[in-house]
Amino acid sequence: MTATIKLYTNHGCPWAHRAHIALAELKLPFEEEIIDLSVPRTAEYLDVNPRGLVPSLSYNGQIITESAIVAQFLADAYPSHLIPNGGTPEAALARARIYFFVDTFFSKANGHYHKALFAKTEGEAEEASGEFVKQLEKEVEPLLSDAAPFFGGSKTLTQAEVLTGPFVLRLLSLPKNGVGPESLIKDLPTRTPNFYKWTTAVIEHPSVNGIWNEEKVVAGTKARLAKLKA
Template sequence: MSSLKTLVPPKPIKLYSCVICPWAARTWIALTQANVEFEYIEIDLKNKPEWFLKEVNPGGKVPTLKYGDDIIIESAITTEFVADLFPEAKLIPDDPFLRAQSRLMADRFMEYLVPVYRELYVACNVDAAANVFGAIDKFLPYLKDAKPFFGGSDHLTLAEILIAPFLSRLYMVLESGLVSGETLETLTSDPKYEYFNTWAQNIFATPGLKGTFDKTANLNWMKERLSSLGKL
């Protein structure tokens, strides 16, 4: 849900992130989806600024969230912090059981589909596209009542925010022409996967995704990696 009203945090928020990092994108999506006032600072992960390592996060990881003078790290933690800080954005289900189920859904996505994403996007093993459907088949039982989002929600909640950066990059690779078009054709036309694909497309259309996912930058990163590996 993107509120018409900008949410102003009790203390200033700075998000240190990187446009090609899906882990960092989680918190960026949460802040954007909730329409929070914050400052975005891009960090080049290949050439991390000395000031970032000295003054902000000696570990050099993104996302790093600065809340006032306090530093919060690790993507699931920083994202949940945003959800807790702005309860009016309703990024976490109110019902404890539904909240538990949504976290289980995110965990199962990470278990089943993120390994395929890593093979395609990180390892640049384009043949891994053949593994997409087996992973989706395992995941589907955990995707409950996506009408249009988990649990019948009309907006993104934490589970889908944690999933979305990986899902968007997975589709990006399938749409890129770098892998056989047969996988994408099946995913978007086979009735067996209509529920999953509709849910994914609904995620991609949200303010949180449209405002944060730079498809060109991410695709160029993958093409450069493919080229360096002699696969392009």
């Protein structure tokens, strides 16, 4: 029997975007409800997710929240090319590699990127940007040496791209559009060629860029930054 899937989402949210990539890649039909994040959450939505965050997934009436857990649930429920299910040492190793990559991307690099965007002075922004590229070079670049074009030599998207794709889109787009220093991306082709090649493939994939609205995300980020600076 086909499952009834409903995604509570907002297309500007990178975390919710993860669920869109997984659902698109697994070709699962779903209904979506856009949650307006500019106003307090309704009592109805707080019944769905008491934390008030997006995404939330309703799967045959069962609610699953937290984007990484939603993506994991979908990959587990629908075994596919995204990630092998466990059960053998080979599969467990492939899973460990993917999750180590995702952990490295977020724990070593992405925080510096975020710091560069939200820095109070140009000096602070450049310092964070330098650290971002340094960490990409040291920690992330080696993990993409066999990307072909996706993680681990895969020709198709993997769970690594499901979890990082929305952030890769923003990472390349925002500095080009006047958000954050250009030094965040300027040297990527020469200093992190594996990473740069991989990002190019990631952002071109229709499952990744299907709900991407660059203009809106750039404008939204600029507005958030202006509000913080005021």
